[in-house]
Amino acid sequence: MSNNSKQITLLATSDIHGYIYPTNYLDHQDQNLGLAKLATIIKAKKEQHDVVLVENGDLIQGSPLTYYHAKYQSESDNPMVKVINHLQYDASVFGNHEFNYGLAYLQATIKQSNHPWLAANIVNQQGETIGDPYLVKYIDGVKVVVLGITTDYIPNWEKTQHIKGLQFRNPLETAKRWVRDLKQEERPDVMVVAYHGGFERDLATGEPTEELTGENRAYDICTQVAGIDVLVTGHQHRSLAEKQNGVAIVQPSHQGRGLADVQIDLVYENGKWQVVDTKPTLISIDDTVEADEQVLELSRKQEHTTQQWLDQPIGKIDGDMKITNPFQARLREHPFIEFINKVQMEAAGVDISNTSLFTNTIPGLSSHVTMREIIANYIYPNALTVLRLSGKDIKEALEQSATYFQLNQDGEIVVNPAFVEPKPQHYNYDMWEGIDYQLSISNPVGERVVQLNYHGKPVDQNQQFDVVMNHYRATGGGNYTMFQGKPVIKEISTDMPELITDYLFKRETIAPACNQNWKVIK
Structure with a gap:
């Protein structure tokens, strides 16, 4: 790259659902999934590129490992947090399943994390966001802002006591307001929205693909909110990497089966870095990817205990x-x-x-x-x-x-x-x-x-x-x-x-x- 051009990389995971080891827990056969395999790719990417690394929600629930931890070992360190701390994630977004084990468990998870949790549209009774609304990260002089938003349909699923005192605001309206304000106040070179929600419409035709309840608003966000360079999505467990309305959109499957990778090209013009192109791709886990031994070691004891419990x-x-x-x-x-x-x-x-x-x-x-x-x-x-x-x-x-x-x-x-x-x-x-x-x-x-x-x-x-x-x-x-x-x-x-x-x-x-x-x- 020349002095007036740069390339940075956004990596994103979503809907990991408690999977670290490459196992589906139905048997003892290795599978092409889990954070340990993703870690191998993430570490290699970090050696080669300037990276922003985002986890897009539904991290701490969904596997026997996380179930056993929440029910029987909640006083110990969360195995998922140990791994994402090790991989030095820049931010996590709240998913709907983050609330499944209650607010005390979630708060302990946040406290153990070495990075912020983002949710611009989830507020307490005082109107304050329960995490940080957004992240600012500088990469070699390039200012990247990541706005975190979560599906507001959570009260339709979650136990009342697990979300007591919380309000879930409209994701589309939240994105409109925050992106507008961030563009004026933070003046990012790269604007990323990480939304734990999916697409409610066909990306090619715009026709509804589901009843428009508001559970998923990603199509509305990328077509109605000006100024977004990258939209990270999740919740639907889909594999997506394409462009919509000029916005790079990604959704990296589930259970650690894929990693979203967006290359962002910038040039320096008129005293500012400008995004000139984005290239969204999805890296799928296959048999060629080995699990990272350091990540396996981090959760080995908890994994072993869980496996023993499963065979009871x-x-x-x-x-x-x-x-x-x-x-x-x-x-x-x-x-x-x-x-x-x-x-x-x-x-x-x-x-x-x-x-x-x-x-x-x-x-x-x-x-x-x-x-x-x-x-x-x-x-x-x-x-x-x-x-x-x-x-x-x-x-x-x-x-x-x-x-x-x-x-x-x-x-x-x-x-x-x-x-x-x-x-x-x-x-x-x-x-x-x-x-x-x-x-x-x-x-x-x-x-x-x-x-x-x-x-x-x-x-x-x-x-x-x-x-x-x-x-x-x-x-x-x-x-x-x-x-x-x-x-x-x-x-x-x-x-x-x-x-x-x-x-x-x-x-x-x-x-x-x-x-x-x-x-x-x-």
Whole structure:
């Protein structure tokens, strides 16, 4: 580079979800994921380039390692923070899952960090941001400003006590105001917005790709906010590296499977460094990338303890409760689904429950159940909520679930593409216990519930029922708006993995059952 031109590099991770070692915790086989493998690339990049390194949210929750730490070792140093401190991250952005273990746990995480946590749109009752709103970093005379913003949809998912006293302001309006003010007051040479949220519209056409609830606002931000050079996104677990409206946009997958890399070219003109080009790319982890030994060593003891805990025997299944075909398990009741609903019903003391099969990789339970299997099946730290619902609410919820399916050109039932792209949302299809129902997919959307009975009698829309479900669903998450504002009869604070463990411990051996109380037909 000449004296009047420079190149700097922005590196970003997002949605690491507690993965350091290259393992998915389902078995002991190495996988192409995790911060230890990313660290190898990050360190090499830092040796070659002037770098700004940003973590874009959902760092401290999502794996057995972080679950075990939060539940049993919270007084010890956070394993994720140890690694990002070692890698000398410049900043972290708050993700929605940062709040899953409560404010005290999050505050301890922030205190251990050697860098600021950014959230310009999350404020306390005094209107003060809970972290820093932005970061200023000088690289060889170039002034880089990184503004941190988080999806404001968090109150629709999170337990009230975990976000008590916090306000989540509109990301788009926050970006408009802060970018405008920062351009005037800080006069950055490079303006970066790191947003823990995703794209609500197709990048090519601008057409909505989801219901426009406000959960994701990245398209609006990069098309309506002037002055942004780079927009880092996340939350949707997508792999993106392109330009939109002249803005370099990146989203580096999840679980440490990718690293966003944006080369920023500048020239010195009129007494100031000017961005003349940005080149967004995504570096994917593959078999050629070795895990960094220093990073592995930092968390080796905690990883070993977690692995021992995962291999702890819990109970036995006298029969078959494995998921071999997730699609079929969503068409007609599977013993594993009935088992989960029964656990919820016993914990809540009610006789109606709903649950989902979270992903297509959920394995079900083998004959000898370990903690590893329980965590592999119930991958979220969800607690339970009991809502009082009307028959009308239940029917509307079933109709929403029925949108998961459609008929293809051959008249076969298939998954609605909206539940697969741009982000898989298999967890937004629920299956119920305690009622009898049928969904007919050949019927128009909104008219697919063709049978709905309770104790052998048709459900009246004005009847009242107490229903247990996970907290995410009870707050209306997944477009289940019919649940919002309904009376909360009971909240069970114990997370589902612990409830499943207790259920198995008490019985030692479970005989799978399946009463076939529901099915999906053409």
